[in-house]
Amino acid sequence: MDNIIQDIDILDKNSQEVTDTVLTSKEENTGKKKKLYIESYGCQMNFADSEIVSSIMKDNGYDTTSKFEQADVIFLNTCSIREKAELTVRKRLTDFNKIKKRKPELTIGVLGCMAERLKDKLLEEEKLVDLVVGPDAYRDLPTLVGSAEEGLKAINTLLSREETYADISPVRLNSNGVNAFISIMRGCDNMCSFCVVPFTRGRERSRDPHSIVREAQDLFDQGYREVTLLGQNVDSYKWSPEENNKAWLEKKEKQGETEVVINFANLIEMVAKVSPDLRVRFSTSHPKDITNEVLHTIKKYENICNYIHLPAQSGNSRVLELMNRTYTREWYINRVDAIREILGSECGISSDMIAGFCSETEEEHQDTLSLMDYVKFDFSYMFFYSERPGTLAAKKYEDDIPLAVKKRRLQEIIDKQRKYSFERNKLDLNKVHKVLVEGTSKRSEEHLSGRSTANKVVIFPKKNFKKGDYVNVFVDDCTTATLLGNSVD
Ligand code: SAM
């Protein structure tokens, strides 16, 4: 069992931060003439976008490949959230230099947040790049690739107020056939002062709920058993037949010009009704917007998972105000209390934390640690503050916490989180958990890996179970990252 435990620890022990995932396209041969290789960085929204990009390219004559050496077109779908994310992409681009020299007809495109942030500067700075395309311009990709093939540099970084790609059926790229992501909204209208997203992804808009339910139903019919609904701030999902742009919709609502409004609680209920055997997850919830109506809807449906990713960022009200998060420590605690009251203590709660934001004092950092003591998060994504050009914080505040202090504070946050992840996992011992099997364990072919409703990874002996099965597992051991047990069915 010890070997398995090491294998599935998700925190990179050599790193100060949670491991960054990079996803690459898989091999698909449907007889198309050309090959697309796509590599995706950053958040799940980006991974979902790459599936939309692949679908658009598939309709225009491209199969995907897992080997960039065999590609006619290489796309990097990029992230700008922290400086490190951009440096990783820049370094990766140098790997393609050699192949581009050998194969000058190869088209290399940078998509996503970095494309949006840097625009034509990226074409000037990275000579091998042919295309720069922002997140709202993917429908234009075939035309832009056409221009690049004629030797022209091509760019489209226009942001849209309505685009949701609702009609596009994503090509599932890294799928295990059990879990899939569904984008339910795009952009963000919050202006957290540290964050580049409102600048790279534009205004908030919600996708037609009927197209979301259709996608969930299609996935279920294909054998998928879990969907994760994605948005930067899912609780602010709002759609009416007349309007999908949040700001415009709220104006219409005030003027009494729209009657049918679907909110996030309505949406998760609609998706949950696709089938009781389809698990529904969502991310990310915003503490200022999560409502009791949403919590009661989670409670009402067994297949809506008991797990909420509710990023706190800091445990100190002054820092939260500087971050423009629009809630206080007390408000955050009130929301956690509501989750515990309505959904019980077993509901999984995770967070994002930023260490060393501008002017954060030692006492204020201690407030973050004491918030962690109060909530006992099951899991956290933890970062030190990285100033991003153009954000409100970059304009208004000095990035004055020395790197060594940021790193030390982050380490304290990580250490505390490890303690509580372990403590929370121990509460799951000697209980039966309903696990959705996602595949075999990385270390042992004889064991299966799946997740409980609270999003905990559970490992157990395979027997005759397979991917996509629901299995009742009695958990009798755990690590900081994993529950271990045996099936009782
Ligand atoms: N929309 C989500 C929310 O509000 O919680 C989060 C989106 S962001 C893609 C993911 C996380 O990256 C944030 O929650 C924050 O903790 C972290 N992050 C964003 N900007 C950052 C920055 N400038 N420095 C360090 N971490 C940052």
Ligand code: SF4
């Ligand atoms: Fe960034 Fe804040 Fe929007 Fe999240 S809610 S994407 S942190 S601006």
